[in-house]
Amino acid sequence: MRVLLTLILLTLFLPSHSQAAKISDATEECVECHAMVAPGMVAAWKESRHAKTSPEEGLEKPQLERRISAEKVPEELAKSAVGCAECHTINADKHSDTFEHNGYQVHIVVTPEDCATCHPVEAKQYGENLMSHAYGNLENNSLYQDLARTINGVQFLEQGQTKITPPGPETSAESCLACHGTKVEVKGFDERDTELGPMEFPVLSNWPNEGVGRINPDGSKGSCSSCHTWHRFSIEMARKPYTCSQCHKGPDVPIYKIYQVSKHGNIFNAMGKKWNFEAVPWTVGKDFTAPTCATCHVSLVVKEEGDVVAERTHRMNNRLPWRIFGLIYAHAHPKSPDTSVIKNKAGLPLPTELNGDPASTYLIDNQEQQNRRKVLQQVCRACHSQQWVEGHWLRFENTIKTTNEMTLTATKLMMQGWDTGVAKGLAQDSSIFDEALEKKWVEQWLFFANSTRMSSAMLGTDYGVYDNGRWYMAKNIQEISDWLKMLHSVGGETSLTVKPNKQ
Numbered sequence: 053m054r055v056l057l058t059l060i061l062l063t064l065f066l067p068s069h070s071q072a073a074k075i076s077d078a079t080e081e082c083v084e085c086h087a088m089v090a091p092g093m094v095a096a097w098k099e100s101r102h103a104k105t106s107p108e109e110g111l112e113k114p115q116l117e118r119r120i121s122a123e124k125v126p127e128e129l130a131k132s133a134v135g136c137a138e139c140h141t142i143n144a145d146k147h148s149d150t151f152e153h154n155g156y157q158v159h160i161v162v163t164p165e166d167c168a169t170c171h172p173v174e175a176k177q178y179g180e181n182l183m184s185h186a187y188g189n190l191e192n193n194s195l196y197q198d199l200a201r202t203i204n205g206v207q208f209l210e211q212g213q214t215k216i217t218p219p220g221p222e223t224s225a226e227s228c229l230a231c232h233g234t235k236v237e238v239k240g241f242d243e244r245d246t247e248l249g250p251m252e253f254p255v256l257s258n259w260p261n262e263g264v265g266r267i268n269p270d271g272s273k274g275s276c277s278s279c280h281t282w283h284r285f286s287i288e289m290a291r292k293p294y295t296c297s298q299c300h301k302g303p304d305v306p307i308y309k310i311y312q313v314s315k316h317g318n319i320f321n322a323m324g325k326k327w328n329f330e331a332v333p334w335t336v337g338k339d340f341t342a343p344t345c346a347t348c349h350v351s352l353v354v355k356e357e358g359d360v361v362a363e364r365t366h367r368m369n370n371r372l373p374w375r376i377f378g379l380i381y382a383h384a385h386p387k388s389p390d391t392s393v394i395k396n397k398a399g400l401p402l403p404t405e406l407n408g409d410p411a412s413t414y415l416i417d418n419q420e421q422q423n424r425r426k427v428l429q430q431v432c433r434a435c436h437s438q439q440w441v442e443g444h445w446l447r448f449e450n451t452i453k454t455t456n457e458m459t460l461t462a463t464k465l466m467m468q469g470w471d472t473g474v475a476k477g478l479a480q481d482s483s484i485f486d487e488a489l490e491k492k493w494v495e496q497w498l499f500f501a502n503s504t505r506m507s508s509a510m511l512g513t514d515y516g517v518y519d520n521g522r523w524y525m526a527k528n529i530q531e532i533s534d535w536l537k538m539l540h541s542v543g544g545e546t547s548l549t550v551k552p553n554k555q
Contacts, residue, residue, distance in 0.1 A: 079135030121173035186265025233263025310512030
């Protein structure tokens with residue numbers, strides 16, 4: 053009976069040979085068991101291009117149609133479909149999570165370095181991307197860490213005073229680090245009872261996680277499955293805005309919400325079901341008629357006659373002249389994806405001074421900004437006239453200027469509070485995020501200025517006015533000003549006390 057069940061499951065879950073490349077013996081062994089214990093996982097792989105195409109077949113495609121960037125693939129991998137064994141046994145000696153499993157040296161976490169066997173250009177580009185450094189850029193920045201503690205910490209009352217205990221690893225892993233990535237390490241091995249008897253598996257800390265800057269057991273950074281979700285690894289999924297919405301929804305990064313109400317989002321929602329999200333290259337006017345996130349930031353886009361509009365990139369920020377969210381002021385993009393190296397003149401780990409002046413040493417210069425501006429505008433001009441594009445960018449860059457000015461006003465008010473002693477700030481070696489006055493200042497740039505700039509960038513209209521837009525920036529400045537007057541009249545306020553992390 054068990055043999056019959058196995059044969060039925062293999063029939064259901066192995067790709068049909070009329071559609072698929074040859075499957076290696078090792079992967080067939082994997083599928084034989086996992087089709088019974090994790091059928092959803094196997095079904096997703098069965099529908100993937102990996103299951104139906106060998107690297108050798110991928111290399112036979114014309115250059116523009118290739119999804120594989122390697123010039124040559126190891127002989128033992130070239131002729132078989134890309135299956136369980138091909139991904140979970142490669143580079144086994146580099147993985148601290150490698151363990152013996154049914155006669156194979158298997159690792160749990162598949163990493164960009166593993167994917168680089170077939171996709172070296174994409175892996176290299178991703179390593180030069182802010183996303184791949186997202187874990188370190190958060191964990192190695194003392195100001196970000198302070199902000200995270202005041203958001204995620206547990207508040208309690210002690211003798212009438214509000215105090216805060218820093219968050220534990222579980223809280224951090226499901227909040228900030230869910231998107232930024234965790235550091236996955238092997239903490240030992242554990243024996244578990246399975247249908248095939250006792251088996252030993254590695255115990256991973258900070259797991260599960262698919263964050264864009266995850267630190268992997270082989271030392272590499274990032275997770276390809278953040279966008280190309282396992283085990284389908286679909287280019288269609290990565291090109292649709294729902295994937296980006298996992299981390300870019302708001303209110304601090306309201307990109308997906310803004311896209312939904314934009315003209316582009318409207319066209320996608322109305323017409324997107326007719327588009328071809330699988331085509332490589334991706335032809336504007338034929339495969340799609342309005343951009344998604346991937347169109348502007350990632351995909352190889354061509355015109356119908358074959359002219360390249362934008363090269364494929366997994367660096368993503370090489371089409372971005374400005375960094376418009378996450379920091380106090382919008383500023384030119386950082387030169388290095390490792391932003392933890394940045395220090396302004398005041399010694400703070402920020403790309404600008406508190407008055408908005410850029411820490412230019414660490415940021416791209418005007419020439420590089422113009423180069424990136426040109427590349428992104430080429431994508432715009434694939435559908436719009438030159439006048440339309442120039443008019444749009446004129447408004448967008450004006451929005452950068454005015455939102456920075458509004459943030460500067462809020463910053464000056466907050467610094468008045470520090471200078472007059474009604475709040476505690478840098479001079480008192482205190483957190484700059486824990487008092488009510490400071491939290492309103494954070495909202496000014498983290499929510500309201502961000503929303504306004506992103507709305508301007510993506511034609512999201514109301515998100516730049518009333519829905520966390522200009523109305524809230526103006527309202528917030530008035531409330532900060534009124535709050536200051538109130539604090540002066542009552543003689544100041546007591547901030548939260550942050551207790552040492554005992555963990």
